[in-house]
Amino acid sequence: MLRRETQFEIQNLAGPRLLKVITASELIEKGTAVCAGHATFDDLALWLEAHELRDHPGLAALPVGAFLCPDQDSPDLPKAVLQLRAPKDPQVVRPGDVIALTPTSNLVRVLYRRGANSNLLFITDRCNSLCLMCSQPPKDVDDRWHIEENLRLIDLMDAGEENLGISGGEPTLYREGLLEILAKCKAVLPEKSTHLLSNGRLLKDPSWIAALKHLNHSRLSWGVPLYADNASDHDHVVQAPGAFSETMQGLYNLARANQVVEIRVVLNRLTTPRLPELAHFVFRNLPFARHVALMGIESTGLAKKHYEELWIDPLDYQEQLSQATYFLHNRGVPVSIYNLPLCALPAHLSCFARQSISDWKNLFIDACQSCAASSLCAGFFKSHTDRWQSRGIRPLSTEEFTRYARSAS
Template identity: 70%
Template sequence: MASSSVTERPSLCWLPGLTMLRLDTHFEIQNVATPKLFKVITPEEFVSKGTGSCAGEASFYDLMLWLDESSTGNLEQWLSVPVGGFLLPSYPDELVSVSATVLTNPKDPLVVQPGDVIAVSPGSKVVRVLYRRGANSNLLFMTDRCNSLCLMCSQPPKDIDDRWHIDENLKLIDLVDRGAEQLGISGGEPTLYREGLLAIIEHAKNVVPEKSLHLLSNGRLLSDSTWITDLQIVNHTNLTWGVPLYADNAADHDNVVQAPGAFSETMAGLYNLQRAGQKIEIRMVLSKLTTGRLPEWAHFVFRNLPFVHHVALMGIENTGLAKKNYDQLWIDPADYQAELNNAAFFLDIRGIAVSIYNLPLCVLDPVLGRFYRQSISDWKNLFIDACQSCAATHACAGFFKSHSTKWQSRNIHPLSVDDLKEMQGAPHETA
């Protein structure tokens, strides 16, 4: 039963050098006839690279020039360049004769920056950022549909036909930057659009082979063995599947995902991924329903899925369905440190890589610091006032932007430099 108590919001803060930016904002928008993606670049990048600023096939009409105050002296000249659009801080008189798409007067001028890939649609003032240059959390979003209904789902599924995301993602891959980085693929459940997903994986392999792909899936539809051949044909060697397994038994797992038979389907899907030669990450969201048998779960993973290359133990994101199911899910992380310690070290000493995601560093047993990752995506990451004097903010995941005191551990406290020295930090990964 969901809790009916009033949620108290803590005092939030954005510490120096740490910025939480939205992935959309409002603009005044002119000349948009159809949905369109643009790569935003400066005049300097346009002159030096042109369409070479994009990883794949692109034309000048896929580019949007970023014309800030430094460009006003040559504004008329820049507005004559045959590109797809222009982004300006305000609406000057010279725009009267421009037929290209024009974005002006942003509600938040920091949201869209040079290097970003944005999406605009007719009849809407909302500009979505689909790719942010330098971000740690760029994502190819597949669908809002899902065949499970997890109790802690941060983005409750919708029963809609949103296949248009497939073409959007294929175009997005063409417009991103070249260079090594990770691109996520998520939903919803991406495998619901099987042919589209395979096309996206193959296109990414051909256009940006240097980028790793991390694909989140519940694995249920992968129980169909015909996926094995399809994945072998695509043969993306830099792809990892992140698949959640919430228990060492069917009853508990199926309860968490609210889908009878899901445990058997996911296990079959994991074995099919292994047969297809795929890299596999097992994901566990830490809650009241999952932490009690965490050591037994770790034994199950080692004995039944010894081929997995990584296990992610993840704090819960307190949004979406998690808020509705608070009473079933919430457990103070301070109360499952023994189980977390047992599971993490059991897997680690047996050669399975382990990471701990989405928890504030101060709630962990210091011996678990070696497994810790600064994991929360930059666009939804924040710190609270209690973090102001903490020495670990550069290494800590902090909190989700949906954080409230209702979901806050009693062990939240600032760490000193000496405290931090007890923990071994780890590279930046997103979850």
């Protein structure tokens, strides 16, 4: 489980900075071309271990933006240069990362991690819904500064084919900034598939159709939550009257704009009773949906406040989950089960289960340590507690692992 931030001893930081961490060998091989977009040497933080400077003292004269010294035994460097020394957790920042620094703090945030399955452009803390299970409760703030930070972050990422997420809050609240970010993703990161999470409500405005058609980003997809086959249930979950109608209009506008659409359903006590009906609704009313994700709940944020209303043991909705999954699958709609451990699923559903939890917040509890199937399993969110634990959690035997593996293949 990887963290996204740690403390450093920071010297000579004059203002906010975004920096790409790079080793000397990569600097020699690629230079600023290690970054996908426009970058100068001032955008690079040289990863400099103590022995490297002893062996090659000329490295200290390189005109990079900063020197990052991961050892507790830090080398002597020119006093005027930006220096990051002695990280509290040496495992957090690694070569290839893009890091953010602010003068008011010694905390270094990792905004991009090379090779991670969870790289994300975070657009805003604001949202026009208040979902009962929201893992990151919205804030009423003006945080447009995220737009400029993300535009610069895109330049400093690796080119590569890693997937990239865009999320909030609700990204469409900053429409023009979001469209600018999407255009830059297309131009600078054309090999990356970009998946944008949105509640879809503001997409009811038909002007989005022309804007998205003009953008013409072929590797962009949208993940839009739909929690019920009717307005009253959906609107209650998102705590926003009229949201169901707005989301449906937004989904149809995405289809008119030739966008790739995924429907996302968080599984809880409110959404699972009519899960088969929701599957029917999606098939009949959203035939353009390319994928349906049925997702275990993350036990953090507002979900903790609404535990009694939301919690249901996955063992108690297996029938509804099976009906919905096979209804969609048998009609050619790709469907996946996210965020649920294999031991909480019947073996016949394991072929739909995905290792979906972001690496930096993925957890395997004590019961997983002797499980034969852990290599195939999603595990848990790091926020997991016994209160949210299924009574079905247990290590699977080798025989059971074989059965699950056969089903998954």
